[in-house]
Amino acid sequence: LTGALKPPRIYRNLPVPGWFHESTSEALQKMELRETDIVLCSWPKSGTHWVYRALRLLTMVAPPEPPMVLAEMLTSDASAEAPRFPPHADDTFPSYLERETDPRIIVSHATPELLPSFERAGKLVYVTRDPRDVVTSNYFFMGTPADGWDGSMRRFCAPADETPNAFGAWPEHVRAFEQLAARLQTRAVVVEYEKMHEDLRGTLQRLAALIGP
Numbered sequence: 228l229t230g231a232l233k234p235p236r237i238y239r240n241l242p243v244p245g246w247f248h249e250s251t252s253e254a255l256q257k258m259e260l261r262e263t264d265i266v267l268c269s270w271p272k273s274g275t276h277w278v279y280r281a282l283r284l285l286t287m288v289a290p291p292e293p294p295m296v297l298a299e300m301l302t303s304d305a306s307a308e309a310p311r312f313p314p315h316a317d318d319t320f321p322s323y324l325e326r327e328t329d330p331r332i333i334v335s336h337a338t339p340e341l342l343p344s345f346e347r348a349g350k351l352v353y354v355t356r357d358p359r360d361v362v363t364s365n366y367f368f369m370g371t372p373a374d375g376w377d378g379s380m381r382r383f384c385a386p387a388d389e390t391p392n393a394f395g396a397w398p399e400h401v402r403a404f405e406q407l408a409a410r411l412q413t414r415a416v417v418v419e420y421e422k423m424h425e426d427l428r429g430t431l432q433r434l435a436a437l438i439g440p
Contacts, residue, residue, distance in 0.1 A: 241338060243299075244393040250303040251320045252341050255333075260349030263330035265438070269354035270400045271336050271393060272364040274420040278354050278434075279334060285435050286330050296323070298335050330438060336394045339407050350437055351411055353404040356420035358397050413437075 236243050238252065260266070265282060269275045279295045301320040324331060330350075335342060345351060390396045408415035416437045423430040 239341065241341070241395055242391050242393055247299045247393075248302055248320075251299050251301055252337065254303045254320055255298050255335070255337075255343060256341055258324075258343040260343045260345065260347070261329070261331065262348045264349045265330050265332050265352060266342060266345075266349060267332055267334045267352045267354070268342070268404060269336060269356075270361065270397050272361050273354045273356040274418075274423070275334065275336075275354055277420075277423070278352060278418055279332065281431060281434060282332055282352065282438075285431065285438055286332070295334055298323075298333055299337065338395060338400060339403050345407070345411055345414065349414070351404075351408060351415040352418060352434065352437065353408055353415070354418045354420060355401050355404075360420075361397060 236245065236247070238247065238249050243249075265286075267275065267279055267282065269278075276295055296318070298320060301318050301323055303320050318326075324333075343349060394400060405417060408417050414437070416433050418430060418434070
């Protein structure tokens with residue numbers, strides 16, 4: 228399996244990591260977005276934390292700044308006997324949403340099919356990065372995730388129908404979100420990690436315009 232130690236977990240035809248809670252994903256998919264909600268997405272290791280911090284500052288939620296947590300890391304039920312992860316080890320997805328103030332920032336690596344509908348409301352921020360850097364960052368990522376990744380470069384170069392990558396193949400992930408952003412038009416911003424380095428002020432201005440007054 229292109230270097231994986233064992234077959235990946237599959238949820239709705241998508242490989243997912245060990246910390247992924249399917250019940251939370253289902254709750255996320257059924258969620259009705261508010262006009263001010265911001266859904267921040269990316270393929271893993273694309274610079275999500277940096278953009279999250281920028282959004283927190285721009286929305287005047289910081290300081291103090293709550294740590295970033297992926298939605299599917301949180302359980303959907305406080306009574307669920309499932310592993311919990313920092314930074315909000317005692318949170319559930321509903322309690323996280325309840326604690327969030329407008330605009331709420333919801334972070335995920337999932338594909339558009341596993342997110343709430345943007346048909347009526349909500350804003351999208353998608354972060355993309357040069358795939359050569361993404362591959363390298365994943366390759367040297369410390370530790371062995373629960374899905375059995377052993378760091379093989381073959382894993383990250385595999386075709387879409389063979390990859391055990393968490394959240395699927397990079398090209399398909401980026402293409403799907405670029406198409407979604409094109410449909411949402413003024414309700415979406417695609418942030419290129421390298422361009423954010425080159426023109427931080429310009430990127431922040433684009434994000435601020437998306438957030439609005």
